[in-house]
Amino acid sequence: SSSSGHSRMSAGGNLFTRGLRYLASKEFRSYLCSTHFWGPVANWGLPLAALADVKKNPEMISGKMTTALFFYSMAFMRFAWRVQPRNMLLFACHFTNDTAQLVQLCRFTDYWYVKDEAQRQQLRRQYEDAAGEAAAEVAVAEPKK
Amino acid sequence: MSAVYRAAIKVADRFVPAKLQPLWNHEAGPKTIFFWAPTFKWALVIAGIADLRRPAERLSLTQSTALAATGLIWSRYSMVIIPKNWNLFSVNIFVAATGLYQLARIVNYRRELEARN
Numbered sequence: 001s002s003s004s005g006h007s008r009m010s011a012g013g014n015l016f017t018r019g020l021r022y023l024a025s026k027e028f029r030s031y032l033c034s035t036h037f038w039g040p041v042a043n044w045g046l047p048l049a050a051l052a053d054v055k056k057n058p059e060m061i062s063g064k065m066t067t068a069l070f071f072y073s074m075a076f077m078r079f080a081w082r083v084q085p086r087n088m089l090l091f092a093c094h095f096t097n098d099t100a101q102l103v104q105l106c107r108f109t110d111y112w113y114v115k116d117e118a119q120r121q122q123l124r125r126q127y128e129d130a131a132g133e134a135a136a137e138v139a140v141a142e143p144k145k
Numbered sequence: 146m147s148a149v150y151r152a153a154i155k156v157a158d159r160f161v162p163a164k165l166q167p168l169w170n171h172e173a174g175p176k177t178i179f180f181w182a183p184t185f186k187w188a189l190v191i192a193g194i195a196d197l198r199r200p201a202e203r204l205s206l207t208q209s210t211a212l213a214a215t216g217l218i219w220s221r222y223s224m225v226i227i228p229k230n231w232n233l234f235s236v237n238i239f240v241a242a243t244g245l246y247q248l249a250r251i252v253n254y255r256r257e258l259e260a261r262n
Contacts, residue, residue, distance in 0.1 A: 039222035042215040068192075072185050079182040084227035 040080075040090040047093055050100035057127040058111040066104045073098040172228040183232040190236060190243075197243060201254035209247040216241025 012018050022028055031037055050069075053060065073094040080090035111120065154176065161169045173179040216237045223233035 035218055035222035035225055038218050042211075042218045045211050045215070068189060072189060075178065075182040075185050078178045082178055 036085065036087060037089065040087060040093050043090065043093045047097035047100055050097055050104065054100065054103055054107070057123075058107045059124070059127075061104050061108045061111075063105075063108050066101050066108065070098060070101040070105065073101065173230050173232065179228055179230055180232060183230065183236050186233070186236045190239060197247070201250045204247055204251050206248075206251055209244050209251060211244075213241050213244030213248055216244055 012021065046069075076094045077091055077098070080087045080094060083090075111123075115123075158169075168174055169176070175181070216239070219237040220234050220241060223230040223237060
């Protein structure tokens with residue numbers, strides 16, 4: 001097709017149309033209805049929750065749990081790779097989780113072992129102020145009856 | 146590193162008693178990730194068992210629903226993958242059961258609150 005700029009005739013159209021055709025195929029639709037899809041989808045809650053926590057107060061981080069989840073996701077990355085059929089969605093989910101947990105581990109280490117008490121106090125006050133402002137906004141939006 | 150591992154396994158292979166050989170060499174056995182990943186999950190689940198005693202008003206509805214749903218979906222998933230994984234199946238049945246139990250507690254608690262009001 002002239003729009004793709006290919007010099008040869010591509011078998012079923014350009015990449016875009018072939019991609020759309022695959023999404024409409026029976027094979028893809030049955031994949032969407034299988035646990036090979038929904039299992040990993042359910043698991044995505046874990047990395048999404050971890051990513052949301054990155055913005056929060058580092059005092060909320062549990063060093064033990066973060067380390068445990070780091071190794072847990074490493075194990076499941078390999079599991080997703082070696083299982084039949086190979087599950088790249090699950091792999092991506094645990095890869096993301098490992099990234100998030102590593103970030104949290106670095107924040108934890110920095111907060112407790114690199115920063116000094118004065119810096120921690122300042123950060124504590126910052127988070128308290130932010131929480132206070134958020135509560136004030138809620139109070140303004142919903143006036144007491 | 147893998148040479149060290151393979152040598153260690155070769156030695157260990159000789160010490161496994163004959164009766165346990167089929168388990169030791171199973172396709173989802175202790176020499177594979179299909180054993181260790183679910184075992185790790187069991188460790189996390191057992192560590193979280195104390196949470197079952199939390200008072201109903203402190204329980205999160207979304208978390209319990211998520212755990213129940215994940216547990217049920219994964220129980221089925223572990224039966225359609227190759228190799229079939231009973232270890233993974235059992236841990237997810239447990240997760241689903243605790244999720245559903247916590248969900249029941251939350252629903253009961255809220256019903257009681259409404260009845261009182």
